[in-house]
Amino acid sequence: xxxxxxxxxxxxxxxxxxxxxxxxxxxxxxxxxxxxxxxxxxxxxxxxxxxxxxxxxxxxxxxxxxxxxxxxxxxxxxxxxxxxxxxxxxxxxxxxxxxxxxxxxxxxxxxxxxxxxxxxxxxxxxxxxxxxxxxxxxxxxxxxxxxxxxxxxxxxxxxxxxxxxxxxxxxxxxxxxxxxxxxxxxxxxxxxxxxxxxxxxxxxxxxxxxxxxxxxxxxxxxxxxxxxxxxxxxxxxxxxxxxxxxxxxxxxxxxxxxxxxxxxxxxxxxxxxxxxxxxxxxxxxxxxxxxxxxxxxxxxxxxxxxxxxxxxxxxxxxxxxxxxxxxxxxxxxxxxxxxxxxxxxxxxxxxxxxxxxxxxxxxxxxxxxxxxxxxxxxxxxxxxxxxxxxxxxxxxxxxxxxxxxxxxxxxxxxxxxxxxxxxxxxxxxxxxxxxxxxxxxxxxxxxxxxxxxxxxxxxxxxxxxxxxxxxxxxxxxxxxxxxxxxxxxxxxxxxxxxxxxxxxxxxxxxxxxxxxxxxxxxxxxxxxxxxxxxxxxxxxxxxxxxxxxxxxxxxxxxxxxxxxxxxxxxxxxxxxxxxxxxxxxxxxxxxxxxxxxxxxxxxxxxxxxxxxxxxxxxxxxxxxxxxxxxxxxxxxxxxxxxxxxxxxxxxxxxxxxxxxxxxxxxxxxxxxxxxxxxxxxxxxxxxxxxxxxxxxxxxxxxxxxxxxxxxxxxxxxxxxxxxxxxxxxxxxxxxxxxxxxxxxxxxxxxxxxxxxxxxxxxxxxxxxxxxxxxxxxxxxxxxxxxxxxxxxxxxxx
Amino acid sequence: xxxxxxxxxxxxxxxxxxxxxxxxxxxxxxxxxxxxxxxxxxxxxxxxxxxxxxxxxxxxxxxxxxxxxxxxxxxxxxxxxxxxxxxxxxxxxxxxxxxxxxxxxxxxxxxxxxxxxxxxxxxxxxxxxxxxxxxxxxxxxxxxxxxxxxxxxxxxxxxxxxxxxxxxxxxxxxxxxx
Numbered sequence: 016x017x018x019x020x021x022x023x024x025x026x027x028x029x030x031x032x033x034x035x036x037x038x039x040x041x042x043x044x045x046x047x048x049x050x051x052x053x054x055x056x057x058x059x060x061x062x063x064x065x066x067x068x069x070x071x072x073x074x075x076x077x078x079x080x081x082x083x084x085x086x087x088x089x090x091x092x093x094x095x096x097x098x099x100x101x102x103x104x105x106x107x108x109x110x111x112x113x114x115x116x117x118x119x120x121x122x123x124x125x126x127x128x129x130x131x132x133x134x135x136x137x138x139x140x141x142x143x144x145x146x147x148x149x150x151x152x153x154x155x156x157x158x159x160x161x162x163x164x165x166x167x168x169x170x171x172x173x174x175x176x177x178x179x180x181x182x183x184x185x186x187x188x189x190x191x192x193x194x195x196x197x198x199x200x201x202x203x204x205x206x207x208x209x210x211x212x213x214x215x216x217x218x219x220x221x222x223x224x225x226x227x228x229x230x231x232x233x234x235x236x237x238x239x240x241x242x243x244x245x246x247x248x249x250x251x252x253x254x255x256x257x258x259x260x261x262x263x264x265x266x267x268x269x270x271x272x273x274x275x276x277x278x279x280x281x282x283x284x285x286x287x288x289x290x291x292x293x294x295x296x297x298x299x300x301x302x303x304x305x306x307x308x309x310x311x312x313x314x315x316x317x318x319x320x321x322x323x324x325x326x327x328x329x330x331x332x333x334x335x336x337x338x339x340x341x342x343x344x345x346x347x348x349x350x351x352x353x354x355x356x357x358x359x360x361x362x363x364x365x366x367x368x369x370x371x372x373x374x375x376x377x378x379x380x381x382x383x384x385x386x387x388x389x390x391x392x393x394x395x396x397x398x399x400x401x402x403x404x405x406x407x408x409x410x411x412x413x414x415x416x417x418x419x420x421x422x423x424x425x426x427x428x429x430x431x432x433x434x435x436x437x438x439x440x441x442x443x444x445x446x447x448x449x450x451x452x453x454x455x456x457x458x459x460x461x462x463x464x465x466x467x468x469x470x471x472x473x474x475x476x477x478x479x480x481x482x483x484x485x486x487x488x489x490x491x492x493x494x495x496x497x498x499x500x501x502x503x504x505x506x507x508x509x510x511x512x513x514x515x516x517x518x519x520x521x522x523x524x525x526x527x528x529x530x531x532x533x534x535x536x537x538x539x540x541x542x543x544x545x546x547x548x549x550x551x552x553x554x555x556x557x558x559x560x561x562x563x564x565x566x567x568x569x570x571x572x573x574x575x576x577x578x579x580x581x582x583x584x585x586x587x588x589x590x591x592x593x594x595x596x597x598x599x600x601x602x603x604x605x606x607x608x609x610x611x612x613x614x615x616x617x618x619x620x621x622x623x624x625x626x627x628x629x630x631x632x633x634x635x636x637x638x639x640x641x642x643x644x645x646x647x648x649x650x651x652x653x654x655x656x657x658x659x660x661x662x663x664x665x666x667x668x669x670x671x672x673x674x675x676x677x678x679x680x681x682x683x684x685x686x687x688x689x690x691x692x693x694x695x696x697x698x699x700x701x702x703x704x705x706x707x708x709x710x711x712x713x714x715x716x717x718x719x720x721x722x723x724x725x726x727x728x729x730x731x732x733x734x735x736x737x738x739x740x741x742x743x744x745x746x747x748x749x750x751x752x753x754x755x756x757x758x759x760x761x762x763x764x765x766x767x768x769x770x771x772x773x774x775x776x777x778x779x780x781x782x783x784x785x786x787x788x789x790x791x792x793x794x795x796x797x798x799x800x801x802x803x804x805x806x807x808x809x810x811x812x
Numbered sequence: 813x814x815x816x817x818x819x820x821x822x823x824x825x826x827x828x829x830x831x832x833x834x835x836x837x838x839x840x841x842x843x844x845x846x847x848x849x850x851x852x853x854x855x856x857x858x859x860x861x862x863x864x865x866x867x868x869x870x871x872x873x874x875x876x877x878x879x880x881x882x883x884x885x886x887x888x889x890x891x892x893x894x895x896x897x898x899x900x901x902x903x904x905x906x907x908x909x910x911x912x913x914x915x916x917x918x919x920x921x922x923x924x925x926x927x928x929x930x931x932x933x934x935x936x937x938x939x940x941x942x943x944x945x946x947x948x949x950x951x952x953x954x955x956x957x958x959x960x961x962x963x964x965x966x967x968x969x970x971x972x973x974x975x976x977x978x979x980x981x982x983x984x985x986x987x988x989x990x
Contacts, residue, residue, distance in 0.1 A: 197899035
């Protein structure tokens with residue numbers, strides 16, 4: 016009992032030694048229990064130095080006859096591995112012996128420890144696996160471990176050889192017939208996760224099917240979960256189990272039932288869909304909200320797979336909308352309906368009507384606004400838009416102010432896009448002018464005046480619509496930051512100065528707390544940095560004539576870490592100039608640098624000619640300074656070149672204690688790395704929210720299509736990221752993420768080229784043959800020349 | 813690779829109202845006491861309506877798999893990550909709950925558990941060490957625990973006479989209290 020308390024209290028290293036001596040005595044005592052516990056406690060509380068002292072005892076303990084003692088020592092070894100890996104690795108001989116031992120759990124712990132120490136050495140792991148698969152493994156736990164390691168080896172070996180021989184695959188298959196259920200389950204799971212042919216997959220699926228009808232809920236649950244995962248990638252393999260899955264739908268355990276339904280939804284074919292829908296309707300009333308959301312998502316993907324069946328699914332979704340449910344649930348349903356409407360043109364009329372009926376008594380403001388906005392986009396394009404006006408106008412009369420404001424916007428959209436309805440809409444909008452809420456009145460006035468033509472906005476009606484309803488291409492976060500820094504003055508706020516760079520939000524995984532740290536808010540630093548650069552550069556007289564700053568790159572390190580002078584450079588691109596800003600830091604306290612300049616060798620770059628150079632008067636210890644070098648280049652041409660740089664300065668000794676500076680200094684040079692200006696520097700990463708719309712809106716004349724072979728690449732994901740970085744454009748709609756095991760991928764990129772030319776790129780990648788990647792590139796932009804240039808960049812990259 | 817070794821995130825013993833009897837956490841995902849209590853509450857609420865008396869049941873939420881069993885008025889829960897093998901967790905649950913049954917001489921209810929809290933904690937310690945499964949055989953666990961608590965009194969299974977005396981004492985005390 017005392018041992019428990021010591022473990023819980025975990026004393027600090029000063030107090031520890033009081034306890035350690037008695038614990039060390041215990042380690043050699045006769046009673047094995049004390050030895051085991053003493054070992055475990057000691058290993059919890061000591062640090063590296065003390066560990067070497069007791070190492071001898073630990074090694075003895077590992078090979079002790081009593082399995083309790085050796086298990087204790089091995090488990091402590093696993094924990095110590097995190098902190099003191101080298102020490103633990105020295106025990107490998109003893110651990111090897113332990114792995115051969117007869118006691119079941121000792122083998123398990125020994126195997127775990129051995130694997131952890133040899134994790135990074137692939138050859139050692141495969142040797143370990145091969146020796147054990149031939150030998151006998153006693154405990155089921157050890158078997159499971161072995162299965163996991165085996166599948167790891169198979170996975171790693173198959174990345175090298177295409178038609179990888181599966182040396183250990185037979186072992187996995189034999190495990191399917193093992194006595195212990197956990198071994199069978201583990202083996203089946205690992206087989207399904209690997210890339211196997213259908214024939215090899217079949218025995219695993221049969222085994223899982225047997226589990227489905229077991230009496231133990233845990234088994235059923237495990238089997239259904241695994242089948243669910245398989246169904247995502249290989250629905251055909253799971254169809255045999257459909258009958259069992261249908262019986263599971265009425266299982267007592269609700270998780271099992273939901274998983275069974277979602278699996279059925281994934282594997283169903285067109286004929287069974289109707290039957291499934293009927294069964295699901297009766298099922299939905301039983302289950303809790305979060306299960307319902309899962310089912311709705313599954314129905315959505317099913318409908319996208321079978322577009323012809325949209326009618327029954329629409330009915331189902333709209334019925335679910337009418338029932339009781341929480342916000343998340345209703346939101347999921349609305350999203351599903353919206354997706355169906357966008358994907359299946361036939362479903363539009365029905366879907367919109369259902370949504371209209373829903374907003375009649377929807378209690379969630381957010382959903383009502385979302386639906387009204389969506390109605391505004393889609394409604395005018397239908398055959399009879401006037402049908403929806405009644406629903407929308409009712410919102411204006413009945414609901415709260417947020418919803419009223421959205422309804423006014425929607426009415427205006429209808430009026431703008433549908434000529435015939437304009438006069439009627441005006442009548443309705445005029446009534447809104449008397450509303451109690453400011454926002455509603457403002458919007459009504461705005462729309463009335465601009466649509467009536469009373470206030471001139473642009474020349475044509477198209478301009479008006481663009482102004483009122485066009486998408487806002489400035490990210491909100493940047494706009495907010497710029498507005499904050501804007502001080503009221505004579506100059507109006509210039510929205511074009513707001514940076515359009517959107518920081519890509521890292522995807523937040525649901526498993527975040529356990530596996531990865533949650534990706535918080537994107538750092539606001541880049542936004543302010545760009546604005547700061549703009550301010551700083553425009554304050555320098557020589558550069559103010561260059562015009563608007565197009566793009567500033569990220570700082571590029573030109574020296575390695577821990578050198579005497581740390582230099583990084585930021586490239587600022589203007590229309591016909593390039594300014595290189597060298598940020599220098601002096602890390603030597605005894606030196607003071609004066610008259611610091613950078614000599615840039617531009618002999619390789621014919622198109623660039625140096626215009627001016629701003630040097631730094633002094634560079635003291637630990638205070639960074641900037642040196643600017645400006646180059647002129649032909650306008651709008653994405654010139655690429657390499658610059659070699661040498662830092663030149665006069666160095667003076669400084670007495671660190673008194674701070675006095677020596678009078679005479681020595682001239683010196685410091686070579687730093689070369690700098691390349693690449694075509695990606697001329698491209699701003701700008702995301703587009705709706706790629707398809709933007710693509711349609713671009714001039715098809717400017718489209719250029721070509722095919723390239725990219726040669727042998729590590730993986731599809733690697734090829735995608737390589738091309739994206741060469742072009743320097745922003746991936747849209749999450750297409751930069753390539754699902755593993757994908758044989759082809761489409762990536763959508765957007766950006767703004769120098770000269771403010773919008774560019775959109777559609778890349779299709781395919782794996783042809785082993786590892787050979789072929790790519791088809793389609794470019795559209797505002798300027799056909801730019802499209803050609805993009806192809807040049809890729810061809811040379 | 814992180815998930816290679818099967819690991820347990822926590823073991824909970826709650827009473828019939830969801831309050832703690834004995835809990836042990838082996839992972840850092842619930843850093844504060846309040847987050848632990850919140851987790852226990854949500855687990856209890858989710859499993860309240862089901863019945864897990866004869867067989868162990870399983871539930872999944874929030875990215876965790878929880879295997880659980882109800883014995884009289886105590887609820888036992890074992891939690892693992894969602895990539896974990898559920899049967900391993902089930903065997904841990906089985907070993908732990910059976911060992912507790914042996915130690916409490918089959919009076920697995922809240923009062924006995926609270927009276928023998930030290931045995932329960934020792935038992936928890938012997939089943940899982942820092943997340944790694946140490947032992948799943950209930951007999952072995954019970955032996956280790958009793959060998960611990962009763963110094964040199966010999967193996968648990970040999971204590972039949974003292975066991976009989978203790979049971980008799982309990983019955984006597986209960987009849988007096990009635």
